Amino acid sequence: xxxxxxxxxxHLSLGLGSIAAFPSLSMLNxxxxxxxxxxxxxxxxxxxxxxxxxxxxxxxxxxxAPALQETKLCxxxxxxxxxxxxxxxxxxxxxxxxxxxxxxxxxDQIADNDDIDIIYVVLPNSMHAEYTIRAAEAGKHVICxxxxxxxxxxxxxxxxxxxxxxxxxxxxxxxxFEPHNKEMMRLGRNEVLGPVxxxxxxxxxxxxxxxxxxxxxxxxxxxxxxxxxxxxxxxxLYTMGQLPTSVKAWDETKxxxxxxxxxxxxRWNLNFPNNVVLQADSSYEDRGNNFRMEAANGWAELSPAYxxxxxxxxxxxxxxxxxxxxxxxLQMDDFARCIIEDDQTIVPGEMGKxxxxxxxxxxxxxxxxxxxxxxxxxxxxxxxxMKG
Numbered sequence: 001x002x003x004x005x006x007x008x009x010x011h012l013s014l015g016l017g018s019i020a021a022f023p024s025l026s027m028l029n030x031x032x033x034x035x036x037x038x039x040x041x042x043x044x045x046x047x048x049x050x051x052x053x054x055x056x057x058x059x060x061x062x063x064x065a066p067a068l069q070e071t072k073l074c075x076x077x078x079x080x081x082x083x084x085x086x087x088x089x090x091x092x093x094x095x096x097x098x099x100x101x102x103x104x105x106x107x108d109q110i111a112d113n114d115d116i117d118i119i120y121v122v123l124p125n126s127m128h129a130e131y132t133i134r135a136a137e138a139g140k141h142v143i144c145x146x147x148x149x150x151x152x153x154x155x156x157x158x159x160x161x162x163x164x165x166x167x168x169x170x171x172x173x174x175x176x177f178e179p180h181n182k183e184m185m186r187l188g189r190n191e192v193l194g195p196v197x198x199x200x201x202x203x204x205x206x207x208x209x210x211x212x213x214x215x216x217x218x219x220x221x222x223x224x225x226x227x228x229x230x231x232x233x234x235x236x237l238y239t240m241g242q243l244p245t246s247v248k249a250w251d252e253t254k255x256x257x258x259x260x261x262x263x264x265x266x267r268w269n270l271n272f273p274n275n276v277v278l279q280a281d282s283s284y285e286d287r288g289n290n291f292r293m294e295a296a297n298g299w300a301e302l303s304p305a306y307x308x309x310x311x312x313x314x315x316x317x318x319x320x321x322x323x324x325x326x327x328x329x330l331q332m333d334d335f336a337r338c339i340i341e342d343d344q345t346i347v348p349g350e351m352g353k354x355x356x357x358x359x360x361x362x363x364x365x366x367x368x369x370x371x372x373x374x375x376x377x378x379x380x381x382x383x384x385x386m387k388g
Contacts, residue, residue: 034337041072048071049074052120055080055081056079065090074332079100117140118332123145125219126221132158136169142162143170143172148353151356159350180311185241187315191295196240198278199235202290204283205283205287223259229282239293244271244358246271246371247270247358249267250366265285267281301315309324
C-alpha cells in the first residue's frame with residue numbers, strides 16, 4: 001500500500017474496479033435528492049419496487065416488514081416461508097395476495113411474478129448463497145443479509161450469478177445509512193480530529209437458547225464473530241477508510257459445553273497502516289455494544305453503536321446530535337433507488353466478500369495462534385499467499 005491516503009480513498013475499488021471499497025460520503029443521502037427532483041415525498045404505490053422477504057424469522061417480522069411500511073421507493077409485495085401458518089398471518093396482516101406467497105419448493109416460480117423486483121434473503125447464513133443465486137437466476141435483484149455467506153468462495157459465486165444475470169446485489173449493512181455511524185466515517189476518514197491512532201469495539205449478548213441455529217456451525221459458519229462481531233470489523237474499516245494489513249485473534253470461550261461447535265467468545269486485534277490497531281471482542285457469553293476511535297486531537301465514541309435504534313454518540317468536542325432513523329427503511333430505499341437510477345449500491349457483494357475474507361482470517365489466527373497477514377492489491381482484491 002504505497003499510494004497516498006487521498007489516492008486510496010479516490011481510487012481503491014473492489015471486484016472489477018467499478019465499485020468503491022469505501023463509498024464516498026456524499027453518496028449516502030441520495031433517496032431524498034431523488035424524490036426532490038421528482039417533486040415527491042414518496043413514489044406512488046403502483047410505482048414502488050416490490051420486495052419479497054425470504055425467511056420470516058425475527059428480523060423479518062420485527063424489523064424488515066415494519067420498515068417496509070415506511071419506505072418511499074419500495075414495498076412489501078411477497079413472502080417465501082416454509083411455515084403455512086405464517087403464510088396466513090402475513091397475508092392478512094400485510095394484504096399479500098396468494099399469488100405472491102411462495103414456499104421453498106415453489107421459490108423458483110417467483111421468476112414469473114412481475115410484482116416482485118427484489119428478493120431479500122433473510123435465512124440462516126449457510127443458505128444465503130443458494131437463495132441469492134436462485135434469485136438472480138429468476139431475474140430478481142437481491143439484498144442478502146450479513147454475513148454474506150459462510151465462505152469467500154460462496155460470496156464470489158453469488159457475485160458471479162448476479163453479474164451474469166445483470167442483477168444488482170447488496171448486503172444488509174444497515175449502519176451505512178445510520179447518522180451516528182456515518183458521522184464516525186466522516187470524523188475518521190476526513191481526519192477531523194486528526195489522524196486515527198487506535199480503535200476499540202465490542203458487540204456481545206448472552207445466547208441462552210440451546211436450540212438456536214446460531215450454535216450449529218454448519219448453518220451459522222461461526223459464532224458471535226459471524227453474527228455480530230462483523231459490525232465491529234465494518235465500523236473499523238469505514239472509519240479508517242483503509243484496508244487492514246494483518247490480524248491476531250484469540251478464542252476465549254468459557255462454556256465449551258454450550259459452545260462446542262462455534263466460539264462463545266472471541267477477541268482480535270485488526271492491524272491497519274501507520275500502526276493503527278482495532279482491539280475488539282464479540283461474545284455470546286457477555287454483553288457489550290460500543291465503538292470508540294482515538295485520534296491525534298480528540299476521540300469519538302458510539303454507545304450503543306450497532307442497535308436498531310437508540311444509538312448514541314459523543315466526541316471530545318461534545319455529544320452527537322442526530323435523529324434516530326429507521327435504518328432498514330433507508331437501506332432498502334437506497335437499493336431501490338440504485339435499481340431505478342442504475343446506480344451502484346454502497347454496500348455491494350464485493351464488500352461482503354471482503355469482510356468474509358477478514359472473518360476467515362480472524363478464525364485462522366484464533367485457531368493457529370499466529371498473526372495472519374491480509375494482503376490486498378491496489379484494486380482491493382485479496383492476494384492469497386497460497387496461490388503466490
